[in-house]
Amino acid sequence: MTDPFALDFAALRCLRMVHDLGSFSRAAESLGIGQPSVSYTIGRLREAFGDPLFVRQGGGIFATERCVEIVETAGRMVDEFEALAAPRLFDPGSAELTVGISCNFYERVTILPELTRMLRREAPGIRLNIIPSQVRGREQLKRGESDMLIGPIRIEEAGYYRRTLFTDDYVCIMDPANKLSSAPLSLEEYVAAPQIVVNYGGTFRSQFLVELERLGLVPNTSMEVPSPANLPDILTGTDLIATVPRRTAAVFGGSVAVTECPVRAEISIDLQWTRRTHVSAAHVWLRGRIAGAAGRILVQED
Known part of the structure; x- marks a missing residue:
């Protein structure tokens, strides 16, 4: 039997990803690891919690009630740990990091051009991964596929933060x-x-x-x-x-x-994010630059 106290946050993050995506293979792709690693991790979790966690039905997998309970608690723990681990100091000129932003056509043609110019001047080492949000922005934030969501769909629940841009x-x-x-x-x-x-x-x-x-x-x-x-x-x-x-x-x-x-x-176009990146110095800085880009658009229109 696997000792529950021998588990790490990577295992809990893997569990949440399989739960949210409903697929071992899609979770592996999202995490950037092989499917055998995902299967092995879920096997350890099954031993640790004494529950199958996922059962096969038809062509898919479904979470057990125990799995849902674990994911709800473990998800908060993973987010809070990532927030604790985030650096408190940030130098934009020397920073090297990738930030995922979920948005759609409107945001890409209004905010993104101005933001890109600002970043090339001030933080050329920041790489943006822009993914289409359509109506899945909340799920993308929750799964960690993106770090920020820009768009008109508001998330009205605990654990998400919002700033209206314009x-x-x-x-x-x-x-x-x-x-x-x-x-x-x-x-x-x-x-x-x-x-x-x-x-x-x-x-x-x-x-x-x-x-x-x-x-x-x-x-x-x-x-x-x-x-x-x-x-x-x-x-x-x-x-x-x-x-x-x-x-x-x-x-x-x-x-x-x-x-x-x-x-x-x-x-209303809003910038939204989760507690996972709320106190990260890099993300606080970048959110400020996104708001600044939106502000410059308003000034140019006047």
């Missing part, structure tokens, strides 16, 4: 030849116009859609896409319109016509 509203974009581009859109015209709706997945819905539902209205959706990235190409030569945040439309420049959206709604 807000935005919505505009309508379309082919410059679209007849609707010549005058402001009425609410009736807007609802009737064939639209491309950006569907980010999961249960997340853009605020303009929430407001439309509150008004008892349904957009005339002709197409759904997972990202606004190539909307100008899709809109060209069609009578379609799309609703996007104002700063997204600005990135598209003259490739699209922009009109005010008759649905008044606001989007």
Whole structure:
């Protein structure tokens, strides 16, 4: 039998990763180790806790009640230990580290360019690993796949921290030849116009859609896409319109016509992180630079 007191934080982190991902192989890939190492570690944990921890059912594995209990407690312990181990001193000019940031198209075209310029001047040894968050930002933070989340989806639970960077509203974009581009859109015209709706997945819905539902209205959706990235190409030569945040439309420049959206709604872009990196000097510094990049964007717009 494995003595529970012989276990280390690496084993507990492995357990949490298998639990969160529901897969030995995916956990191994995320941790950067071989699957046999994951299997061996889970075997030691099974002996130590006297429980199978995971059982196979169909084509997947499912955590036992005991496993869920252990993961909930051990996860907090691992996060708190990582926070304790984080260096309290930080020199940006000589720092060498990699930081994972979860975000989507909007954040990549607004905040990331300014942040990159700042980092190249002040901390060229910091490497950013940008991963698409879509609607999985919370899970990515929890599993340690990313260190920070930037976006509109707020995490309303203990153990997560948040700083609002800025807000935005919505505009309508379309082919410059679209007849609707010549005058402001009425609410009736807007609802009737064939639209491309950006569907980010999961249960997340853009605020303009929430407001439309509150008004008892349904957009005339002709197409759904997972990202606004190539909307100008899709809109060209069609009578379609799309609703996007104002700063997204600005990135598209003259490739699209922009009109005010008759649905008044606001989007909040937040920076979020966990207790794992909350007191890390490097992460505190970087979060400050991200907020600074957002602040410079606001100044430039004024």
